[in-house]
Amino acid sequence: MAGPIPELEERATECARRLADADRVLLASHIDADGLTSAAIASQALERAGIPFETVFEKQLDADAIAEIASTEYDTVLFTDFGSGQLDEITVHEDEGAFTPIIADHHQPADSETHYHLNPLLFGIDGASELSGAGASYVLARALADVSEQPTERTMTTDGGAAAARADNRDLAALAVVGAVGDMQASGGELHGANEQIVAEGVDAGVIETSTDLALYGKQTRPLPKLLEYATDVRIPGVSGSERGALSFLDDLDLELKRTGGGDNTGTGTSTSTGDGNWRRWAELSDDEKQTVASALVKRAVSRGVPASKIDQLVGTAYVLSEEPVGTELRDASEFSTLLNATARYDRADVGLGVCLGDRDKALDRARTLLRDHRRNLSNGIELVTEEGVTHAEHVQWFHAEDRIRETIVGIVAGMAMGNAGISRSKPIIAFADKRDASGSDAPDRNDSEKREQTQDVKVSARATHSLTRQGLDLSVVMGEVARAVGGDGGGHNVAAGATVPKGEERAFVDRADELVGDQLS
Ligand code: C5P
Ligand code: C5P
């Protein structure tokens, strides 16, 4: 049977055969939306193939983490959404016979090779915009179904299509789409290349629906006024950023946009004291109503001089998980991915994995609570950066959040703040945040100066736009080279990358990065 991405087929099959030969597998994945969906895809594929496994998550796959993995009894380790960038470390353990690595990743590979390495970049597919870690894991899952010849569940129901999709793992395409969207691969409003082929399989399997729709975040769960007020990607003058503006815009439309009977029936607990809960959500509107609101938005934008190229960005492809209930975060790929980041980036990957694997009770409740905190942290972070401003070098701009923004979300904040007042979209942004001491710098018996000494490393996150990468920018190279030059390490993608460097090297880091970015863009 043909896999979704012909270029990857042969390697995926080799990796799948190796997994099928293993007595048991240690599955190691990255702690973000893409890493969680990767793990969820891989674990379901292993389970269906009857291969015993255990799952672990790592914030970063550094030398210590790899050594710990090597010290386990497992002979076969499946790395998803990381591993390529750490190949030099991994192959040391492989050569010593500690384990056989199988890697399904999309990050820039380090200068080493290993046999079971499934990465789009090795086959001419862009790992930053055409295939995510979850996408690579999906390709592997499809191959695993093939080599292990999963029995088609015999059902006498009309559910034959769904059973067939499960039998060849095509139902897992929904999670692959969430991973790709979570890694912000939907540029220009839609997914491209290999990702599109996965979308097509998901549509075919009945787990994904696509439509041309308003490209705003929160179509499933945000009350309409909030959907418009918080729309920051495309600013609509008088509406974006203004609660009153959004309310009066909606009141002026001749539509019944409040719920009759009142109350919040989505179970998402988003109703607030200002009565947001009485407003309908975008996803509940009829096509005609959506059309009316969208036209009014476009008209407002045109009349206030928003350029046509910006107005185009108001519309994009929506990826809907058709089996999930309307009005929940799980139905919209973008909201689903944010829900997952809200768990994994706060040391609760177990919660996000539970949600991906279908736990709609305890895990989902917990995830929603974490999401409220995540949103507050993002909005506080964006406010902090916007108010304090960034420092502009010639080719880059930067800020240091110290301990005021969590290192695991400082990159998301930096990306979302781009375009705000004083924060340019025509230069990459570099963000620093203190690393929290894993050994517990919060211990009450340490005084402040001791605590400060404990913070020896700084997290660096860099973000850019696809328009800059088209001009030659590659942040994974910048983060890697500059970090190594100052005694740290880093990597990632051309458009989004990160590093860890020793505290005190921030200035040197910015100077070198500024120079290298200048070279890349010249
Ligand atoms: O490690 P991983 O590849 O999963 O993480 C990619 C990160 O890069 C995500 O946090 C995503 O939000 C970010 N990103 C971005 N802008 C892009 C592409 C990715 O901020 N255009
Ligand atoms: O948190 P995550 O990296 O998944 O966010 C992806 C994108 O979703 C952000 O860049 C932003 O455009 C949007 N978002 C938002 N409001 C939130 C969370 C995410 O608009 N509360």
Ligand code: C5P
């Ligand atoms: O942590 P952050 O969201 O800034 O990461 C952006 C991208 O850079 C992710 O794809 C992440 O996996 C990668 N990264 C890396 N090495 C690091 C830090 C981040 O490859 N030391």
Ligand code: ZN
């Ligand atoms: Zn990823």
